[in-house]
Amino acid sequence: MKKLFSFFLFASLIWGCSPNKPTEVKEPTKTYSFLVGTYTDDPNxxxxxxxxxxxxxxxxxxVIYPGIQNPSFVLANASGDEVFAVEEIHSETGGNILSLQRSNPSEALKQITTMPTFGDHPCYLALSPDERFITVANYSGGSVSxxxxxxxxxxxxxxxxQHSGKSINEARQEAAHVHSTVFSSDGNFLLTADLGSDEITIYDFDPNSPEPLTINNTFKTQPGDGPRHMIFTPDGSELLVVQELTAALEIFDFQSGKLTSKQRVALMADTYKGEVGAAEVRISPDGNHVYASNRGEANSLTVYEKRDDGKYWGIQLVSSGGSMPRNFNLTADGKYLLSANQASNEVVVFERDPATGKLSETDLKVEIHKPVYLHRLAN
Known part of the structure; x- marks a missing residue:
C-alpha cells in the first residue's frame, strides 16, 4: 500500500488483544433496539x-417487513414511527425507496409509499435535520435524489x-458511484461522497425551492481513494470520511460549505499488505473516539482517539468478530458496539470502555441473513 498519508503506530494493535468477554449484568431493564438492513434471497x-x-x-x-428486495439501508425518524428503506436493485427507473409506518416498536411495518430512486442500486439514505426531506444515493446510477x-x-x-466522472481504479472507478449523502447540522448543505470520481460534492440545500439542490463546490480527494461514508462531528465543524479503496480515514474542517483536509490516518498498520475495503465510520456519543471498519482480508475495527491538539490517533485494532463488517453501530450511551458481519451472517456485540474508547468482544452474537446496516432506534 502506498504511503499516501501519515501512518500511526499500533503499539498494542495485535489480534487477540480483546478476547471474548462474558457480558456482566448491568441495568436490568435496559434494552437497545436497532433496525437491521439486509440483502435478501427469499420473500421471507x-x-x-x-x-x-x-x-x-x-x-x-x-422480521418486521418481509418481501422487500435487498433493503440494504434503513433508517427511522426520531420518534421511530416512520421508517424509510431502499430496495437496492436495478430496473428501468432504478431502485426503489419505501416509506413505512408503525405506531410502536412491537408492531410490524406497513407500507405507505414506494417510489423509484431514478438510479440503479440505491445504497444510502439521509434525513434532513427537520425530518421534512430525505435523500438517496444511487451507487450504480451515480446520482442523488x-x-x-x-x-x-x-x-x-x-x-x-446526475454525477459524472471516473478515476484511476479501472475496476471500481469506471464511472460515478454516489455512495452516501449527509446533511450539515444546520440543514443548509448536503454533501455527497462519490466513490467512482473521487469527489465530495457540496450542495446548497434550499427547502423552499422546488429543486432544493444547487452545487456550491466540489472537493477532489486523492486519486484512487474511493470516498464511501461520511459523518460530522457533534459540533458540525469537522467531517470524517472513510476512503474505501485506500483504507484511510480523512478528517476535514467544514466551514461555510467549504472542506479543508486536516489529517489522514490509516485503518491498518503500514506493515499490512492484504486486501482492504473500508466501510463505515462512527463517532462515540461524547465525540472523543472514532470507529471505522475494514473488510477485505482485514475484517477489523479500528479505534481512534481525539487528542487535545485536535489530532486523531489510532489506539486499537481488533477483529470484527466475523467476516465482512460492512456496518456497525454504537448504543446511544456508548457502552456497546454491535458489528454487522455480512459474509458470516451475524451481528457481534462488543463492550466499550467509555473512558478509553477501547473495545472488548463479548461472547454474544446472533445470526441474521446478510446484515449490512444497523440503525439505532431511540430507547
Whole structure:
C-alpha cells in the first residue's frame, strides 16, 4: 500500500488483544433496539429488528417487513414511527425507496409509499435535520435524489442530480458511484461522497425551492481513494470520511460549505499488505473516539482517539468478530458496539470502555441473513 498519508503506530494493535468477554449484568431493564438492513434471497427475509438486553444476555431478532428486495439501508425518524428503506436493485427507473409506518416498536411495518430512486442500486439514505426531506444515493446510477416527506410519511420526488466522472481504479472507478449523502447540522448543505470520481460534492440545500439542490463546490480527494461514508462531528465543524479503496480515514474542517483536509490516518498498520475495503465510520456519543471498519482480508475495527491538539490517533485494532463488517453501530450511551458481519451472517456485540474508547468482544452474537446496516432506534 502506498504511503499516501501519515501512518500511526499500533503499539498494542495485535489480534487477540480483546478476547471474548462474558457480558456482566448491568441495568436490568435496559434494552437497545436497532433496525437491521439486509440483502435478501427469499420473500421471507427483509427488514429486521434487533433487541439487545445485556442483563439477560439476550439478542432477539424478528422480521418486521418481509418481501422487500435487498433493503440494504434503513433508517427511522426520531420518534421511530416512520421508517424509510431502499430496495437496492436495478430496473428501468432504478431502485426503489419505501416509506413505512408503525405506531410502536412491537408492531410490524406497513407500507405507505414506494417510489423509484431514478438510479440503479440505491445504497444510502439521509434525513434532513427537520425530518421534512430525505435523500438517496444511487451507487450504480451515480446520482442523488431528493424527496419531500409529506403528511403520514408520503413521499414526493423533487429532484435527481446526475454525477459524472471516473478515476484511476479501472475496476471500481469506471464511472460515478454516489455512495452516501449527509446533511450539515444546520440543514443548509448536503454533501455527497462519490466513490467512482473521487469527489465530495457540496450542495446548497434550499427547502423552499422546488429543486432544493444547487452545487456550491466540489472537493477532489486523492486519486484512487474511493470516498464511501461520511459523518460530522457533534459540533458540525469537522467531517470524517472513510476512503474505501485506500483504507484511510480523512478528517476535514467544514466551514461555510467549504472542506479543508486536516489529517489522514490509516485503518491498518503500514506493515499490512492484504486486501482492504473500508466501510463505515462512527463517532462515540461524547465525540472523543472514532470507529471505522475494514473488510477485505482485514475484517477489523479500528479505534481512534481525539487528542487535545485536535489530532486523531489510532489506539486499537481488533477483529470484527466475523467476516465482512460492512456496518456497525454504537448504543446511544456508548457502552456497546454491535458489528454487522455480512459474509458470516451475524451481528457481534462488543463492550466499550467509555473512558478509553477501547473495545472488548463479548461472547454474544446472533445470526441474521446478510446484515449490512444497523440503525439505532431511540430507547
Amino acid at each position: 427475509q427483509g427488514i429486521n429488528q434487533l433487541d439487545f438486553t445485556p442483563a439477560t444476555n439476550s439478542l432477539e431478532v424478528r 431528493v424527496y419531500k416527506i409529506e403528511e403520514n410519511a408520503k413521499l414526493r420526488h423533487l429532484q435527481t442530480e
